[in-house]
Amino acid sequence: MRGSSFLRVGQAGFKSLRLHKLRSMLTMLGMIIGVWAVITLVAIGEGASYDAQEAIKALGANNIIIRSMKPMEDKVQIQGEMQWVSHYGLTNADAARILKTVPGVKRVLPILIHRKNVLHGKRNVDCRLVGTYPHYPSFTQSRIVAGQFVNEIEEARRENSCVLSHDLAKKLFAGENPLMETVTVRGFESWQVFRVKGILEERTDLEKLPKNSNVMGKTLSSNVYIPLSTFKSLYGVKNIDLSVGSVSSEVVHLTEIRVEFGSVEEVIPAMDLIKDALDKGRNGKVDYEIQVPINELNTLRAQKARDTRLLMYIACISLLVGGIGIMNIMLATVTERTREIGVRRALGATRGDITLQFLVETLILCLIGGGIGVVGGWLFATFRHNIMHTTTIVTEWSVILAFGLSVSVGLVFGIYPARRAAQLDPIEALRHA
Amino acid sequence: MASPDIIELRDLGKVYDLGAVQVPALRGLDFVIEEGSYTAIMGPSGSGKSTLLNILGCLDRPTSGAYFLGGDDVAVMTDKELSQIRGTRIGFIFQSYNLIEQLDVVENVHLPLFYQGKDIKDCYDHCAKLAKKVGLGDRLDHRPMQLSGGQQQRVAVARALVNEPLMLLADEPTGNLDSSTEQEILDVLDELHHEGRTLVVVTHDDAVAGRAQRVIRLKDGLIDQDLRQVPTVDRTLSE
Numbered sequence: 018m019r020g021s022s023f024l025r026v027g028q029a030g031f032k033s034l035r036l037h038k039l040r041s042m043l044t045m046l047g048m049i050i051g052v053w054a055v056i057t058l059v060a061i062g063e064g065a066s067y068d069a070q071e072a073i074k075a076l077g078a079n080n081i082i083i084r085s086m087k088p089m090e091d092k093v094q095i096q097g098e099m100q101w102v103s104h105y106g107l108t109n110a111d112a113a114r115i116l117k118t119v120p121g122v123k124r125v126l127p128i129l130i131h132r133k134n135v136l137h138g139k140r141n142v143d144c145r146l147v148g149t150y151p152h153y154p155s156f157t158q159s160r161i162v163a164g165q166f167v168n169e170i171e172e173a174r175r176e177n178s179c180v181l182s183h184d185l186a187k188k189l190f191a192g193e194n195p196l197m198e199t200v201t202v203r204g205f206e207s208w209q210v211f212r213v214k215g216i217l218e219e220r221t222d223l224e225k226l227p228k229n230s231n232v233m234g235k236t237l238s239s240n241v242y243i244p245l246s247t248f249k250s251l252y253g254v255k256n257i258d259l260s261v262g263s264v265s266s267e268v269v270h271l272t273e274i275r276v277e278f279g280s281v282e283e284v285i286p287a288m289d290l291i292k293d294a295l296d297k298g299r300n301g302k303v304d305y306e307i308q309v310p311i312n313e314l315n316t317l318r319a320q321k322a323r324d325t326r327l328l329m330y331i332a333c334i335s336l337l338v339g340g341i342g343i344m345n346i347m348l349a350t351v352t353e354r355t356r357e358i359g360v361r362r363a364l365g366a367t368r369g370d371i372t373l374q375f376l377v378e379t380l381i382l383c384l385i386g387g388g389i390g391v392v393g394g395w396l397f398a399t400f401r402h403n404i405m406h407t408t409t410i411v412t413e414w415s416v417i418l419a420f421g422l423s424v425s426v427g428l429v430f431g432i433y434p435a436r437r438a439a440q441l442d443p444i445e446a447l448r449h450a
Numbered sequence: 451m452a453s454p455d456i457i458e459l460r461d462l463g464k465v466y467d468l469g470a471v472q473v474p475a476l477r478g479l480d481f482v483i484e485e486g487s488y489t490a491i492m493g494p495s496g497s498g499k500s501t502l503l504n505i506l507g508c509l510d511r512p513t514s515g516a517y518f519l520g521g522d523d524v525a526v527m528t529d530k531e532l533s534q535i536r537g538t539r540i541g542f543i544f545q546s547y548n549l550i551e552q553l554d555v556v557e558n559v560h561l562p563l564f565y566q567g568k569d570i571k572d573c574y575d576h577c578a579k580l581a582k583k584v585g586l587g588d589r590l591d592h593r594p595m596q597l598s599g600g601q602q603q604r605v606a607v608a609r610a611l612v613n614e615p616l617m618l619l620a621d622e623p624t625g626n627l628d629s630s631t632e633q634e635i636l637d638v639l640d641e642l643h644h645e646g647r648t649l650v651v652v653t654h655d656d657a658v659a660g661r662a663q664r665v666i667r668l669k670d671g672l673i674d675q676d677l678r679q680v681p682t683v684d685r686t687l688s689e
């Protein structure tokens with residue numbers, strides 16, 4: 018169009034839009050909300066999924082966790098007169114068999130857990146007593162915050178050494194240095210005194226896990242770690258649980274076996290062999306469950322892809338609605354400004370000039386609306402992330418998508434009113450009231 | 451007169467096709483208008499004056515006959531070429547001023563140049579000079595809403611002049627103005643005529659027509675009368 022540059026048409030469009038500020042603002046609103054919603058929703062979803070993925074990764078993607086589980090039929094089986102005693106669950110033999118027979122398994126970690134109460138001075142805290150091997154920290158990627166973890170010698174000598182979880186150390190010692198202090202673990206059978214060797218911070222941040230996901234069962238953040246050998250010599254494998262009201266006791270050799278593979282790729286193919294190894298000598302009794310973090314990670318990723326698609330549909334719909342709103346207003350504007358169009362035509366404007374003028378006005382609305390939406394979404398995300406401390410991640414693609422869509426919507430929905438304006442007959446337009 | 455003909459009409463006709471009925475607005479006009487002349491077109495309401503002026507201004511096309519503007523046949527021109535002619539060779543003045551409300555005085559005056567791809571920064575002085583010439587030197591950044599009818603019509607006159615057109619076309623330019631404002635606008639038109647511009651003015655008003663050198667009277671789409679006269683201003687000057 019004869020050298021009339023985009024910039025000048027843009028300036029002219031801006032002037033027209035400024036004439037009706039309120040209307041222009043309201044017209045933009047649909048676009049603003051649409052773009053804002055896309056960016057915000059994607060950022061929230063992204064943040065939640067990031068947290069969940071991190072939590073699952075913390076379990077180790079090349080790990081699996083086998084947990085002892087009370088079989089259904091055991092619950093009605095009376096053993097003894099006074100109490101319920103059930104025998105079930107994993108054993109050291111299971112762990113050894115897995116390590117020996119399943120290819121790809123690098124190492125295994127047996128864990129035995131009882132619920133206890135731990136005491137220091139006047140403070141006492143409900144906790145989990147965790148009996149395990151010295152390679153627990155490296156296996157679970159947890160971090161030694163102070164001191165050391167229990168070592169092989171202590172394991173061999175069944176010493177009364179313990180390591181506290183970070184949270185427990187804070188609760189029990191309230192700022193004092195727990196190292197080389199003693200704690201008393203109170204149980205149904207006996208009270209035992211342990212010397213604190215170190216403080217351990219679990220990598221997994223359980224609170225950030227997605228709700229309703231049985232990723233890790235219920236874990237307490239208050240843990241006392243002791244050598245497995247010490248555990249067995251002090252408490253045996255019989256766990257007496259008073260928590261239900263009636264006394265129940267059960268015999269479980271290992272609460273968990275964690276299995277580490279050399280690589281992530283070896284995990285899934287080995288699942289059948291793991292089951293074979295476990296089912297050997299079990300007579301069909303199912304007293305374990307297997308948790309596969311990599312499976313959960315994959316499920317989560319698939320879920321995320323579905324969520325993202327859904328968000329994109331919502332985004333497209335909201336932008337479509339915004340676009341229709343804009344088209345509606347622009348059509349009204351064209352009717353209202355019919356005379357102006359006639360005048361411009363009389364003064365030398367070609368059809369192309371008129372088309373461009375209205376298209377540019379629509380585009381400006383969409384660009385500004387989209388811009389405000391992007392800034393608004395970004396501000397919201399930043400606020401939520403930094404001030405409300407909820408992981409919120411603005412992704413580049415969502416900004417590009419939202420902004421790109423708003424511009425395309427502008428083009429698509431602007432072209433029709435603009436063409437209508439340009440097709441007007443000059444004198445007919447001039448005659449318009 | 452030695453002046454070349456700027457407008458030549460040959461059996462020009464215009465029929466409005468309303469589907470059910472055909473309304474003949476112009477029924478065969480033959481005349482020429484010379485460069486630098488001042489012509490008034492009169493006639494009763496519905497006689498086809500506006501229709502004729504719109505065709506002369508390339509806003510509308512005749513349905514029969516031929517119209518030569520500066521020697522070029524308008525009938526064969528594309529929409530784009532007609533736009534180009536309107537933008538470069540014709541200046542319009544409307545009864546209802548038709549200024550663009552979101553633009554100030556200078557920007558309104560600049561509009562025809564805008565569509566010729568000329569930036570307002572480069573021709574601001576030219577536009578401002580024209581606004582001053584029509585007596586709006588102190589209103590350059592006013593919006594149309596802030597101006598009186600007479601002032602708005604002055605802006606329209608300046609706008610019609612900005613692209614140095616071959617001719618000025620005015621459809622009842624003083625129809626909405628009181629008589630003293632009418633005089634002022636007519637004085638501006640007289641001045642333009644004396645500068646050598648071609649003027650065609652449609653009017654109902656004898657006082658307006660009196661200023662012209664020639665009065666063409668239409669009736670039912672035909673020329674009823676074509677009179678050459680000594681304009682009133684020249685008459686008062688010679689007295």
Ligand SMILES: Nc1ncnc2c1ncn2[C@@H]1O[C@H](COP(=O)(O)OP(=O)(O)OP(=O)(O)O)[C@@H](O)[C@H]1O
Pocket residue numbers: 466468473474475493494495496497498499500501502
């Ligand atoms: N767009 C149109 N559609 C149909 N008929 C039209 C149209 N414009 C004008 N006419 C008809 O053409 C004839 C001439 O109209 P025109 O507007 O040229 O008259 P005019 O001389 O300008 O009248 P006035 O002095 O009232 O302005 C009239 O009969 C009118 O009804």
Ligand SMILES: [Mg+2]
Pocket residue numbers: 499500501
């Ligand atoms: Mg008329």
